[in-house]
Amino acid sequence: MSVISEYDSFADIYEVWTDTAASTGANLAFYVDAYVNAAGPVVELGVGDGRIAVAAAARGRSVIGVDLSTAMLERCRRRAESAGVGGRLTLLHADFRHFELAAPAGLIALPYHSLGHLTSVDDKRHALAHVFSQLRPGGRFVFDDFLMTPALIDHMRRVQLRAEYRSTAGVDTLLWVTSLVDPASQSIKVVTWEDQLDTEGTLCQRRYRRLSLSWLEPSQARTLLTDAGFVVEACFGDFAGTPFSDATAHEQVWIARRPL
Ligand SMILES: C[S@@+](CC[C@H](N)C(=O)[O-])C[C@H]1O[C@@H](n2cnc3c(N)ncnc32)[C@H](O)[C@@H]1O
Structure with missing residues (x-):
């Protein structure tokens, strides 16, 4: 497939x-x-x-x-x-x-x-x-x-720092998330991005991923x-x-x- x-x-x-x-x-x-x-x-x-x-x-x-x-x-x-x-x-x-x-x-x-x-x-x-x-x-x-409640919709729409970790290659990484929530169509687009930082804390790479959801x-x-x-x-x-x-x-x- x-x-x-x-x-x-x-x-x-x-x-x-x-x-x-x-x-x-x-x-x-x-x-x-x-x-x-x-x-x-x-x-x-x-x-x-x-x-x-x-x-x-x-x-x-x-x-x-x-x-x-x-x-x-x-x-x-x-x-x-x-x-x-x-x-x-x-x-x-x-x-x-x-x-x-x-x-x-x-x-x-x-x-x-x-x-x-x-x-x-x-x-x-x-x-x-x-x-x-x-x-x-x-x-x-x-x-x-x-x-889905108004409080959950507000929470999902916020930009949140989800996690801080070292990638498998040992790089300092921050994982962020927010969501586009559309109550009319009961749909959610989850948007995450991983920021990879060098030893100075400077952003060297950002990777986005998205998930389509609904309720x-x-x-x-x-x-x-x-x-x-x-x-x-x-x-x-x-x-x-x-x-x-x-x-x-x-x-x-x-x-x-x-x-x-
Ligand atoms: C939120 S994850 C849940 C994984 C696991 N059940 C858990 O609770 O951690 C959703 C999973 O559903 C799979 N998935 C999404 N749409 C699908 C579909 N139409 N048919 C089969 N699998 C699907 C995804 O690939 C993903 O692995």
Whole structure:
């Protein structure tokens, strides 16, 4: 497949990106528990560098990881091998909307706001219908989405220093981020740039990377799930399993089931 993914250029900063993100600790624990406790096969869509899948594999769970980015899949493969669990991961280079499983899944997960990488509602609808088709009756689909609020929009629009580190070549590096957020189209363009500094602190190189994202309002997510044939078992407002409420939620975490 010759599709170029935005993540092919994002892959080399993905680990620092997730290490410095607000929700990755909580979403990691939530999804690893879900994978370990599910009846298999377990599939992670948008497996990325295996941050979640490899942790689940280290607890004995076999995971099928699907991703469109060859660079992310390569990182995932290396992470699994260095953790000694390469044999528990099956990696598929495919789109959320087209992956084909050898056997129907017991759990399909789409963590870390990744449905938002499909930026049109139609694409999301196709993805949910496809996920439904790849689950066995009684199988579950679990995903999370941004809960977009005015405060989160303000936060995303700010220029933030995300991290300070030495690059693999030993160069002093600053990672910055801001986002263009368009509430009318529910779309987000994340813009990051890495500044590499010489020993005097002078900027010698700047590299930009961009990610296209989007979000669903909770009512849209519920409608898309039920239109695809799912029964919604739960919607949480965080990764601790707190029932969703407008007053307290800061994520949307959906648990849906293909009926028997
Ligand atoms: C935010 S990362 C999540 C990675 C991992 N699940 C985690 O939680 O760290 C999103 C991943 O989805 C993949 N992705 C984006 N759009 C995709 C698509 N249409 N089909 C398959 N994978 C896709 C990207 O390549 C990337 O690895």
